[in-house]
Amino acid sequence: MYDLSRDWYAGRMDEGWEPPTAEQAGAIFEKHGLTGPFWSLD
Amino acid sequence: MTPFDREVRSTIYRLFVDQVRDVDAAVVAAYGGWEVEDVETSLRSLAGAHRLSLTPAGLVGMAHPFSGVPTAYRASVGDDWWFANCAWDALAILSLLGDGDVTGPTGLLWRTDDGMVDPDGLVHLVVPARSFWEDVGFT
Numbered sequence: 001m002y003d004l005s006r007d008w009y010a011g012r013m014d015e016g017w018e019p020p021t022a023e024q025a026g027a028i029f030e031k032h033g034l035t036g037p038f039w040s041l042d
Numbered sequence: 043m044t045p046f047d048r049e050v051r052s053t054i055y056r057l058f059v060d061q062v063r064d065v066d067a068a069v070v071a072a073y074g075g076w077e078v079e080d081v082e083t084s085l086r087s088l089a090g091a092h093r094l095s096l097t098p099a100g101l102v103g104m105a106h107p108f109s110g111v112p113t114a115y116r117a118s119v120g121d122d123w124w125f126a127n128c129a130w131d132a133l134a135i136l137s138l139l140g141d142g143d144v145t146g147p148t149g150l151l152w153r154t155d156d157g158m159v160d161p162d163g164l165v166h167l168v169v170p171a172r173s174f175w176e177d178v179g180f181t
Contacts, residue, residue, distance in 0.1 A: 002159045005134035009107060013059070013138065015052040019092070029171065039171045 004032045043091060049074065050084040051093055051105070058108040059139065061122060065102045065110050092175050104178060107131030107138070114147040128181075129165050 007028045011017050020028065022041035029039040053074050057065050067081040074081070082100075089096045095104040102110040109115075109125040116123050117135035119142035126132035129151065132144040136154050144152045152159050169181040 001130055001163075001165050002133050002137055002154065002157065005107070005130065005137040006157075009134045009138055012106065013052070013055040015048045017051075025171070037170070038167075041172050 004028070004034070007031065043087070043093075044084075046080070047084045047087050047091075047093075050076075050081055051088055054094065054102055054105050055108075058105055058110070058124065061124065063110075066100045070102075092178075095178055107134035116145045118143045118145070129163075130167070133159070 025041050026039070029035065050070060053070055054065060057069065057073060062069065067078050067085055070076070070085075071078040071081040085094070085096060085100075085102070088094050094102055094106075097103040097111060104110065104127055107126055107130075109127045109131070111125065113125045113127060115126040115129055115132040117126050117132040117139075118124075119136065119140045122139075124135050124139075126135055126144075129144065129146055132146070133152065133154075136142050136144065137157075141154045141156065143150060143154075152161070152163055154160070169176075174181045
């Protein structure tokens with residue numbers, strides 16, 4: 001979860017931060033082994 | 043999202059990091075030198091865009107991973123500490139601000155050292171990712 005947090009919240013406090021797109025979020029989840037319908041944003 | 047919204051949002055994070063509690067439009071406006079009404083409008087816009095959540099009383103309730111209201115989860119780094127929205131968010135605060143401790147309803151949950159979390163633990167998420175914002179307080 002810590003490593004996921006690092007990626008999920010990267011840049012979150014920056015003024016120019018934008019939420020990840022569904023594709024970007026899916027890539028972050030997949031990088032940390034989180035796959036399947038539960039983690040799908042589509 | 044206007045440039046002002048972005049500035050307001052950034053200011054809220056600065057306030058949270060500085061451990062300012064009970065952050066509302068008046069607090070943000072005072073910090074930024076803005077009109078309270080302008081900040082209120084911006085906060086509503088930010089909440090509508092899921093950049094943060096507001097309590098019924100107008101406090102910033104969540105600026106993830108920080109919680110603006112007391113919760114059972116805290117992250118601490120040295121003598122500084124913050125409320126988190128959940129166990130995951132408490133770890134996330136440490137990932138943003140440095141090594142420290144996470145405490146929860148049962149006491150100390152984790153300690154991080156150079157990004158390594160000890161002990162191993164389990165975070166149980168019950169809300170599917172696509173529904174995180176449907177009831178973000180429950181999530």
